[in-house]
Structures are given as structure tokens and as C-alpha cells.
Amino acid sequence: MSEPIIHSCQRCGACCRWEGDVCLSEQEVVAIAAYLDMEESDFINNLCRLRGNRQGLSIIDNDEGACIMLTPTGCRIQPVKPQQCTDFPHKWRFPGWETRCPGAGKEAPCHA
Secondary structure (H helix, E strand, O other): OOOOOOEOOOOOOOHHHOOOOOEEOHHHHHHHHHHOOOOHHHHHHHHEEEOOOOOOEEEOEOOOOOEOOEEOOEEOOHHHOOHHHHHOOOOOOOOOHHHHOOOEOOOOOOOO
């Protein structure tokens, strides 16, 4: 069994700038739309796209390639962010994340 990843999130947004899908469940679509005070159809049509594997929805990217929900002050949907975001880096991570995330190797669990 491998050693657990120890990471203290510094909310640097590096994981939010990594290319790829931010996968959404149906329940997450409902929760995020409600949090943003949007109709679900408006949220889907304006802030989502079809995942690369065509198996569901993903949050769109901004013009720089980061998640559209990333703002200069952090995640716009922090209280209802997708499980995928909560799981970083413990259940998913991108190559080289340790060098891009300032909290890597810290002695506290990530609370992103």
C-alpha cells in the first residue's frame, strides 16, 4: 500500500488551471445552479460543456484555460464545488502537481 498524500491546500488555484474536465454529477449541477441563483438549463447552456469522453457535463474554461469558476479571490462556488475538486490531490492529481502546488508535503490534510 502506498503512503497517503499529505497536502495542505494553499488555495493557489493550480489545480483549477490544469486542463481537462471538471466532471459534474446531476446533483452537483442542481446544487451549483441553485448556489449561483440560475436556472439549471441556463447553468448548463452557459457554464458547462460536454466532457471529452462525451459521458456527461464539465464546467467550461475561461479564456486563459482555467476553470470558469476561478476568480482572483478563489473559487466562486467553493461551498458547493464538485467532488472532483474536493478530492484533489487525494483521489486525482495531474503530473507534476507537487511542484505547482505550494502546499505539497505539508503536514495537514487539504481542506480546499
